[in-house]
Amino acid sequence: MTVLEIENLKVSYSNHTALENINFKINEGEYVCLVGENGSGKSTLVKTIVGLLKADEGKINLNISLDEVAYLSQTNLKDLEFPATSKEIIMSGVQKHKKLPFYTKKDKKDYEEIIKKLKIEDIQNRRIGDLSGGQKQRVLIARALIRNPKLLILDEPTTGLDYNITKELYRILENLNRENKMTIILATHDIDEITENKPRIIYLAKTIKYDGSLEGWKGF
Amino acid sequence: MNEIINILSYTFMQRAVICGIAISFSAALIGVILTLKNYSMIGHGLGEVGFAAISLAIALNLPPISISIPIVIIAAIIIMLISQKKGESADIIIALVATGALAIGVIITTATSGFSTDSYNYMFGSILAMTQRDVFLSIGITIVSIIMYIIFYNRLFLITFDEKYAKATGINVTFYQFLIALITALVVVVGMRMMGTMLISSLIVFPAIIAKKFTTSFKGLVIMSVITSIICFMIGIFTSFFLNMPTGAGIVLVYIILLVISSICSKLAKI
Numbered sequence: 001m002t003v004l005e006i007e008n009l010k011v012s013y014s015n016h017t018a019l020e021n022i023n024f025k026i027n028e029g030e031y032v033c034l035v036g037e038n039g040s041g042k043s044t045l046v047k048t049i050v051g052l053l054k055a056d057e058g059k060i061n062l063n064i065s066l067d068e069v070a071y072l073s074q075t076n077l078k079d080l081e082f083p084a085t086s087k088e089i090i091m092s093g094v095q096k097h098k099k100l101p102f103y104t105k106k107d108k109k110d111y112e113e114i115i116k117k118l119k120i121e122d123i124q125n126r127r128i129g130d131l132s133g134g135q136k137q138r139v140l141i142a143r144a145l146i147r148n149p150k151l152l153i154l155d156e157p158t159t160g161l162d163y164n165i166t167k168e169l170y171r172i173l174e175n176l177n178r179e180n181k182m183t184i185i186l187a188t189h190d191i192d193e194i195t196e197n198k199p200r201i202i203y204l205a206k207t208i209k210y211d212g213s214l215e216g217w218k219g220f
Numbered sequence: 221m222n223e224i225i226n227i228l229s230y231t232f233m234q235r236a237v238i239c240g241i242a243i244s245f246s247a248a249l250i251g252v253i254l255t256l257k258n259y260s261m262i263g264h265g266l267g268e269v270g271f272a273a274i275s276l277a278i279a280l281n282l283p284p285i286s287i288s289i290p291i292v293i294i295a296a297i298i299i300m301l302i303s304q305k306k307g308e309s310a311d312i313i314i315a316l317v318a319t320g321a322l323a324i325g326v327i328i329t330t331a332t333s334g335f336s337t338d339s340y341n342y343m344f345g346s347i348l349a350m351t352q353r354d355v356f357l358s359i360g361i362t363i364v365s366i367i368m369y370i371i372f373y374n375r376l377f378l379i380t381f382d383e384k385y386a387k388a389t390g391i392n393v394t395f396y397q398f399l400i401a402l403i404t405a406l407v408v409v410v411g412m413r414m415m416g417t418m419l420i421s422s423l424i425v426f427p428a429i430i431a432k433k434f435t436t437s438f439k440g441l442v443i444m445s446v447i448t449s450i451i452c453f454m455i456g457i458f459t460s461f462f463l464n465m466p467t468g469a470g471i472v473l474v475y476i477i478l479l480v481i482s483s484i485c486s487k488l489a490k491i
Contacts, residue, residue: 050388066390073384082256083432083441084381092378097390101374127436147389 001028002063003151003183004049009058011041011048018044021207022058026185028150031177031197033214034187036204042187045204046155049185064151067096070144073155080129086139087124090114093143107146114142118172134165141172151183152176158190166190224458235355236347236414236467240453242362243411244423248449249369250403251424252442255432256380258310259400262299263421265314265321266408269295271417272325274342279332284342285357289409295321296401296408304397345416345468347457358410365403372399377438415468423449426475433486452478 002025009022019041026032034042047053049060050071062069070093094107115121118138123131128139137157144152154173158166174197176182191201191214201217203210210217227233247263254262273288280287299317303310329339341349350358369376379386379396387393404424411420431444452474460470 051390052384052387069389071385071388079256081432082381083435083438084377085437088377088438089381092374092381095374095378095386095389095391097392101372101378103374125437130436143385 005061007059010056029181031184031199033199040204046187068150070147070149072144074159090142093146153185155187235350239358242358244449244453246362246365247407247423248427248445251428255428260425261314263424265318267417267420268318269321270412272321275325275328293405296405300397300401347414347467361406361410419468422472430482
């Protein structure tokens with residue numbers, strides 16, 4: 001089943017064309033890495049897919065409900081004293097756009113399972129600003145996963161994180177893709193640690209320069 | 221203590237206390253979101269708009285509240301809309317709207333009745349002169365804002381913490397911006413009678429700023445802001461009554477003292 005189909009996409013802002021002639025399909029269970037140098041349009045593409053940016057031309061056909069999509073961006077918390085605990089942030093992930101925002105018993109059960117799975121029980125009542133970069137990112141992964149998504153879209157989630165945390169994050173994503181058959185789109189400039197699941201590589205430089213297996217990709 | 225009980229036997233004082241608690245409650249709730257979203261000055265801006273609306277109402281000999289409610293709501297929506305769509309800083313838009321509204325208010329007032337007791341009361345508050353109609357209006361609007369806040373509490377948290385994430389999950393963020401603008405406008409309009417157009421923003425900003433020093437959760441901040449707001453109002457109203465000070469200014473003074481004490485305590489706790 002095709003989860004996402006993009007046809008002739010063109011996106012520009014401030015009189016600058018960021019992306020053009022973008023065409024690809026993503027099937028259920030695929031692990032896709034969007035790679036490219038800074039300014040190549042990776043983040044623009046991800047933001048356009050999730051609706052944060054508007055396309056000038058072309059179509060984005062999402063064949064699943066928005067409630068089945070989860071989005072994870074860089075951890076860029078500006079106010080370190082923002083009063084929000086890990087639990088409050090993770091629980092907020094269950095909210096669906098067409099439903100009243102009340103949490104059910106099932107949501108609370110899912111929460112318990114996810115914090116156990118990601119080993120963050122001990123930080124659930126701590127303020128987000130007091131956590132390390134790796135802990136913050138795990139909290140945001142938990143917020144994405146509590147939606148039980150079919151498609152997980154990540155926009156440079158390892159920016160600012162150290163080597164070990166990056167490796168840990170990739171291990172979590174690979175498990176989700178392998179064990180839960182979750183479709184993953186990962187915008188990243190660093191794919192050295194992704195080898196296990198042999199992802200599909202889409203190399204962007206304003207347009208698609210390469211779309212194929214990791215083995216066949218010759219680098220930037 | 222006996223003196224407090226004595227003054228509470230006066231009808232005007234009972235009305236003032238009931239209205240004050242109701243307004244302090246709703247102002248603290250909305251203040252949590254506005255301060256965390258860097259919209260702290262919106263209360264001040266809308267207060268100035270309220271002044272212009274009241275000047276217009278007095279000039280046209282119409283009931284001030286019925287004129288100020290729609291005008292302040294429209295101004296709140298315009299501020300939210302421009303800062304959302306045009307990406308302008310909220311502070312700039314609020315400053316433009318506030319100074320523009322104040323200028324219009326002054327022109328209307330000086331061109332008509334001049335600065336009467338009515339306009340003075342609305343500028344600096346006159347909680348002790350509240351009528352039974354003001355009590356019903358304050359309580360009604362407070363109940364509406366509290367119900368909206370409770371229903372959408374989790375959504376308001378999500379939008380306050382991470383608006384981009386909320387948008388990416390399909391949530392209609394603009395609708396909730398309007399909801400926040402609506403609740404703020406209602407709180408400002410009923411709060412103007414108590415605090416005055418010049419001081420109403422203090423009721424919105426101070427409780428959340430003080431409470432933020434002592435809490436690590438959003439829920440904790442909401443609860444602590446409400447408690448702080450009501451306590452400061454009670455201390456402020458009785459202090460101002462006994463010291464013969466304007467009530468609005470008295471409440472702000474209590475907030476300032478509490479903010480200084482809480483800042484010192486919070487710094488000491490970190491040592």
